[in-house]
Amino acid sequence: MLKDSAVSIVRSLQESGYQAYFVGGCVRDMILGREPADYDVATDATPDQVMRIFPETYAVRAKFGVVLVPAPSHNANENEVVEVATFRSDIGYSDGRHPDQVRYSKDPREDVERRDFTVNGLLLDPIKDEVLDFVGGRKDLEAGVIRAIGEPERRFAEDKLRMLRAVRFAARFGYTIEPVTFAAIQKAPQIHQVSRERVRDELTKMLTEGHARSAFLLLDQTGLLREVLPEISDMKGVEQPPQFHPEGDVFVHTLLLLDKLPQPCPPTLAWGALLHDVGKPATFRIAPDRIRFDGHVDVGVKMAEEICGRLRFSNDDAAQILALIGNHMRFAQAQQMKESTLKKFMRMARFEEHLELHRMDCQASHSDLTSFNFLREKMAATPAEVMRPAPLITGDDLIDAGYSPGPQFKEILAAIEDGQLEGRLRDRDAAMEFVRQQFPTV
Numbered sequence: 001m002l003k004d005s006a007v008s009i010v011r012s013l014q015e016s017g018y019q020a021y022f023v024g025g026c027v028r029d030m031i032l033g034r035e036p037a038d039y040d041v042a043t044d045a046t047p048d049q050v051m052r053i054f055p056e057t058y059a060v061r062a063k064f065g066v067v068l069v070p071a072p073s074h075n076a077n078e079n080e081v082v083e084v085a086t087f088r089s090d091i092g093y094s095d096g097r098h099p100d101q102v103r104y105s106k107d108p109r110e111d112v113e114r115r116d117f118t119v120n121g122l123l124l125d126p127i128k129d130e131v132l133d134f135v136g137g138r139k140d141l142e143a144g145v146i147r148a149i150g151e152p153e154r155r156f157a158e159d160k161l162r163m164l165r166a167v168r169f170a171a172r173f174g175y176t177i178e179p180v181t182f183a184a185i186q187k188a189p190q191i192h193q194v195s196r197e198r199v200r201d202e203l204t205k206m207l208t209e210g211h212a213r214s215a216f217l218l219l220d221q222t223g224l225l226r227e228v229l230p231e232i233s234d235m236k237g238v239e240q241p242p243q244f245h246p247e248g249d250v251f252v253h254t255l256l257l258l259d260k261l262p263q264p265c266p267p268t269l270a271w272g273a274l275l276h277d278v279g280k281p282a283t284f285r286i287a288p289d290r291i292r293f294d295g296h297v298d299v300g301v302k303m304a305e306e307i308c309g310r311l312r313f314s315n316d317d318a319a320q321i322l323a324l325i326g327n328h329m330r331f332a333q334a335q336q337m338k339e340s341t342l343k344k345f346m347r348m349a350r351f352e353e354h355l356e357l358h359r360m361d362c363q364a365s366h367s368d369l370t371s372f373n374f375l376r377e378k379m380a381a382t383p384a385e386v387m388r389p390a391p392l393i394t395g396d397d398l399i400d401a402g403y404s405p406g407p408q409f410k411e412i413l414a415a416i417e418d419g420q421l422e423g424r425l426r427d428r429d430a431a432m433e434f435v436r437q438q439f440p441t442v
Contacts, residue, residue: 001198001409002039002080003036003039005039005071006022006041006082007126009054009126010125010127011040011081013043013050013084014127014355016045016053017215018045019043019044019106019108020041020042020045021043021123021124021126022039022040022042022124022126023040023041023042023085023111023112023123024120024121024122025037025040025122025418026039026040026122026124027119027122027124028119028122028141028279031131031138032141032173033274034096034369035314037383038082038083039082040082040083040085041069041084042084042085042086042108043084044086044104044105044106045084045086046086046104047065047066047086050084050086051067056067057070058070065085065086065087065102065389066085066086066090066091067084067152067208068081068082068083068084068097069083069084070164072417080291085111086104086146087104087106087107087110087111088102088104088111088114089102089103089110089113093210094411108123108134108298109134111365112134112149113150113323114149114158116148116149116155116159116166117147117148117165117166117169118136118137118148118149119137119140119145119146119147119169121134121149122137122138123307134263142175144176144179145175145176146166146170146173146175146178147177147181148162148166148184152180152185153184154179154183155184156184156187156190157187157190158426160190160191160193161194161198163185163190163191163222164199164202164203165202166181166185167206167219168205168206170218171206171214171215172209174209174211175302176212177218177222179440182222185222185224186223187226191224192227196312197312199323203229204267204270204271206219207258207265207267207271207274208261208264208265208266208267208347210261212259212262212274213255213256214440216232216255216258217255220233222256231275231278231281231303231307232254232275234247234281235251235277235278235280236250236251237249237250237279237337238250238251238284239284240289240291241338243290244366245364245365246365247365250277250280253277253364254273254276254277254364255273256365257273257360257363257364258270258366260359260363260364266350266353267318268321268324268350268353269324269353269357270322271313271317271321272325272353273357275303275307275325275327276300276325276357276361277296277300278300278304279296279297279299279301279302279303280293280296280300281296282296283295283296284354297325297327297329300325301325301326302427305318305322308322313389320349320353323349323354323355324357327348328354328361331371331372331375332370334371334374338418339422339423340418340419342420343387343421344421345364345384346378346387347388350390351379354373355376358375359372360370363379387422389421390392391416391417392420392425392427392430393413393428393435394413395409395413395430397428398412398435400442401435401436401441403439410440412435
């Protein structure tokens with residue numbers, strides 16, 4: 001286990017004459033009875049001293065006093081590492097994210113006082129099973145409070161990303177944000193100093209950790225939402241036709257949908273859910289019969305493309321998010337689709353995400369799962385070889401039959417595939433006869 005490796009590292013440091021403790025989120029999670037995802041160690045040993053004790057250490061952030069110690073080789077996962085950081089104080093944060101200079105320390109209290117929140121500022125000696133609490137972290141854990149260590153404005157000036165982290169932690173644990181800390185977060189424009197990749201990653205964690213609705217409500221209340229995703233903030237107050245959306249406006253609908261995200265949740269599905277109706281505010285109009293959002297899917301795809309570019313999504317992730325948005329309204333016509341169209345629809349890449357988005361979309365509005373159930377049953381009853389049949393003929397067959405290569409080949413082969421999917425063409429002879437009838441040579 002990674003914990004055993006981390007305990008072994010602490011023991012080795014202590015036996016070498018240094019102070020060493022578990023620190024941060026792993027201590028918080030252990031006190032809360034949760035399984036930590038990773039273990040961090042704080043010590044008064046310098047990076048050079050740590051590397052002498054553990055020769056295979058990775059000095060990836062040694063200038064900040066941080067090195068990575070591989071878990072012992074007997075561990076089942078040889079890629080596991082434990083972060084070991086030297087006690088330090090930080091001097092200057094010109095970029096609003098990283099210290100300009102670090103000063104090593106022998107005092108664990110000094111190290112804790114530079115950290116973000118009291119609940120993350122606890123130290124644990126796993127050998128003695130003793131907790132060191134210099135900042136009131138245990139009391140805040142018991143009270144359910146996220147509180148910046150020391151002066152909140154100073155903590156956030158040092159690292160602007162901490163504003164988003166405060167929201168994420170409060171949502172994840174169901175805690176409140178202490179009022180002075182909350183007021184400091186409301187100075188939201190500072191968040192623009194944080195790299196877009198960091199913002200994206202923090203928002204993705206909010207969306208996928210199981211408390212997305214609470215996180216985005218808090219983002220809105222703190223003013224951060226308007227700064228990091230103004231397109232989502234614009235959904236507030238945009239009414240929808242009550243016969244289809246009795247739940248309320250576009251923002252309310254989106255938050256309800258986020259509340260239904262599965263666990264675990266693929267990041268692309270979470271972002272697709274967040275952005276599926278992003279085009280509605282721009283296309284809102286009141287028609288004689290009802291409220292309408294003509295073209296909101298196409299507009300939404302273009303807006304989401306800009307958002308994905310702004311937040312530096314990978315091409316693959318962006319393509320899937322845009323596909324989820326671009327296809328989410330097609331489910332209403334599923335039962336009326338031709339067999340060929342339906343099968344092509346169901347064989348879209350990662351169709352399970354499309355189907356899951358449709359389920360959530362329905363449950364967050366009219367609750368009619370007719371199309372969802374129809375498609376799920378259809379998929380279960382359709383073998384893979386029927387969904388994607390082997391081609392009956394190829395371009396070479398067309399050439400042998402006297403056809404000249406060109407754009408028409410694609411049209412002919414697509415028509416043959418449609419015939420296969422609909423059960424009208426079952427063998428090569430039938431396919432060639434179909435070609436001769438429908439696409440006679442000149």
